[in-house]
Amino acid sequence: MQSKGAGAAGTTAPPQNPGRSAEIHSQMQVLAGRDLRLWSITLLILVVLVLGFAALVAPNLLSTNETMKVESHYLYILAQKRELAATRRALLEELIFNGRLEGFAVIDPVTQLYNRRCLDQMLAAEMARSNRFGTPLSILLMALDGFDHGQETAAKSPVEVSLVQMAQLLKSTFRGSDIVFRYGNHEFLVVMPETTEQLAERALGRLTQQVERWNMESSIPIELSLHCGITEYFAGNTAPDVLERAHRKVFLKKNRLMPVV
Numbered sequence: 001m002q003s004k005g006a007g008a009a010g011t012t013a014p015p016q017n018p019g020r021s022a023e024i025h026s027q028m029q030v031l032a033g034r035d036l037r038l039w040s041i042t043l044l045i046l047v048v049l050v051l052g053f054a055a056l057v058a059p060n061l062l063s064t065n066e067t068m069k070v071e072s073h074y075l076y077i078l079a080q081k082r083e084l085a086a087t088r089r090a091l092l093e094e095l096i097f098n099g100r101l102e103g104f105a106v107i108d109p110v111t112q113l114y115n116r117r118c119l120d121q122m123l124a125a126e127m128a129r130s131n132r133f134g135t136p137l138s139i140l141l142m143a144l145d146g147f148d149h150g151q152e153t154a155a156k157s158p159v160e161v162s163l164v165q166m167a168q169l170l171k172s173t174f175r176g177s178d179i180v181f182r183y184g185n186h187e188f189l190v191v192m193p194e195t196t197e198q199l200a201e202r203a204l205g206r207l208t209q210q211v212e213r214w215n216m217e218s219s220i221p222i223e224l225s226l227h228c229g230i231t232e233y234f235a236g237n238t239a240p241d242v243l244e245r246a247h248r249k250v251f252l253k254k255n256r257l258m259p260v261v
Contacts, residue, residue, distance in 0.1 A: 108182040110160055111167035119181050119189065123239050126179070126193050130233055137233040138200040140190040141183065141246035143254065146224045158220045159186075166224065169214065173207045189246075197232040204228055227253040 106118040114122070123139075130137040144166065166188070170180045174190055183189040192200050208226065215223045229249025233242050 111163055111182045113167050113170070113188070114179065114181045116181065116183055119183070119191075120239060122179055123191055123242075126191055127233055127237075127239065127242075129193065131235055135194045136196045138192045138195045138197050139231050139233065139242050139246050140192060140200055140204060141229045141243070141250055142188045142190075143184075143227045143250050144186040144188075144224055145227065145254075146222050158222050162218075162220055162222050162224060165214065165218070165220075166211075169207065169210045173210055174203060178203075197230055200230045200232075204230065229253070 106114055108115040126137055129135070144163075146162075163182075163186070167180070167182070170188060170190065174180060174192070177193050178195075179191040181189045181191075192203070195203075211224055211226060227250050229246040229252075231242055231245040231249065
């Protein structure tokens with residue numbers, strides 16, 4: 001099936017790192033087992049307390065000393081349950097925080113796009129899907145020009161602001177099924193499932209119009225230009241093969257050996 005239209009930014013979930021999360025889940029299972037044992041003991045103590053209450057009516061049924069022992073055990077169980085609840089709450093908070101950190105590990109903090117770290121895994125998954133269903137897959141690599149060193153080193157630099165706005169343009173131009181990455185300092189990459197090279201060219205045309213409009217309307221003292229390389233994946237290619245072809249096309253356009261987008 002071929003691609004059509006433009007939509008929201010790619011929403012493919014980032015790869016998960018089991019690490020500490022798996023350890024926390026294991027600890028929580030241990031706590032659940034301890035909690036069950038405490039509930040069993042509590043139930044037994046409640047039965048004994050009922051017998052203790054009956055001893056008030058029939059003093060010979062249960063001695064006072066035995067009743068006091070049961071009450072002390074009951075207080076101990078309550079203290080243990082409070083400790084378990086506090087430990088479980090702390091583990092849950094750590095699990096949530098750890099999940100956020102795992103997300104940060106694959107998200108670029110400036111543009112909020114996926115970073116280079118998770119590209120290999122996500123690209124390999126899309127290549128496997130293309131092989132399995134026989135659908136096309138294209139890669140779009142973009143290098144941005146228009147920056148200078150002075151702009152980049154300034155506090156809250158115009159470069160950083162323009163990169164953020166470029167990321168927003170990418171999100172609004174490409175479909176929900178397309179996966180957008182910040183590939184390098186001034187480079188972006190889009191993985192486009194179910195898209196031929198010709199259809200990717202159309203999407204790039206829409207993006208070029210958006211960039212031209214941004215150049216005219218933006219108050220930032222930067223005029224962006226794009227050098228782009230589009231390549232289509234074919235069965236038997238490796239991820240490095242596909243990325244190398246895209247890099248080569250970008251290089252040729254940067255050096256004016258191909259028409260500049």
